[in-house]
Amino acid sequence: MDVTPNAALFFAAGFGTRMGELTRNRPKPLIEVGGTTLLDHALSLGEAAGLGPIVVNAHYRAEMIETHLAGRDLRVLHEADRILETGGGLRNALPLLGPGPVFTMNTDSAWRGPNPFELLRAAWRPDRMEALLLCIPKENAQGHTGKGDFLFDGEGRIAYGPGPVYSGAQIVDPAGLADIGEDVFSMRLLWDRLIERGTAYGLLYPGDWCDVGRPDGLPLAEAILR
Template sequence: MLFAAGFGSRMQPLTADLPKPLITVAGTSLLDRTLRLAEAGGITKTVVNTHYLGEKIAKHLENCPVQVLHEPNILDTGGGLKNASPLFDGPAVFTSNSDAIWSGPNPFAHLAQNWQDDCDALLLCAPVNQIIGRAAPGDFSISQDAIVTRGGDFVYLGVQIIRLETVQHIREPQFSLNIIWDALMAKNTLRACLYPGQWCDIGKPENIALGEKLLGTSHV
């Protein structure tokens, strides 16, 4: 599940007439970079949700083997995943943002290698001093046995594996995955694994140059 429905407010003015996933870094859109990583990581089915300027994303993807699911009303991350859940087979899926540049192992393959059946969601994280384009503080703390709690020096990198049943019971159509994560933390079933490479957040226009610099040093 690739989240592409947001307004990209922090990327203004670039997103005034272009959805954030179609912003290019070193000549390739963030959306295409994420889709290529997913395919290389072994993912065979991808659903892309859209809302803001969704027709531009749909046109961009019209010859790609992905399913585009337009949301007439914004549903947020949790609601978006719930809305798309009937399109997936199996108990768990990857979810991903499309606003980052990676240097290192394939994030999807790395997550898959670390998945354990005793958790409900597995977040890909890195210490804040290992990432580019974002300052402290981090999002989470991670215990030695990979249990996640709020607050700390680790940043969520926008990619996870999550069981679909965690969102399917929520009645509201619009909700954040943060609500789900809080519930999983209370049960000690939210886990994390650490990404050994580098990650650049393309959340602001000035971060595009940072992402291009990272790509220049990693040759990908």
């Protein structure tokens, strides 16, 4: 099996309720920042890194996402009945992504700096990693108000704690998803097991990043993209 990741899933199924009126009539990934949609900004990073196959999952106003992406070299996977969350969404997309480790990325962030997919690919070590999460030093995590997500040990392995913030981009081996009984579940269920095994690692992003989960993140993202 090829252990060099190339397939990618972009998460675009959520309701975006924290964005208020901005998502009343459109999905959050189609909000424009810096002259382009959040979704197009994320996809451009994947395309620049030569990723493929590319899958975008969709649920809330999925038809708008399908129309927006019509003619692109990717697949839109409509979670018609319910949102499967990140873990369930990835497992649902595996028939389109193929075997082996895959990239995933949330579509509600703005990036400026090195291509996150290329950084992850260069740091991926399949002999000891089952997940590699790209994280942001707390002082560089614009628009993020939490206490942090992970602590790193001296080898780069991660544990939960008030340290760097998860950026929403990772490489993960999805094999362990088969052992999870729920249909709807967060990626954290898989991370729990990989952290316990010592096969979940983190990588710090050296550029600028902004969480666009709330309206007050939009001007911060605009500044990054300028």
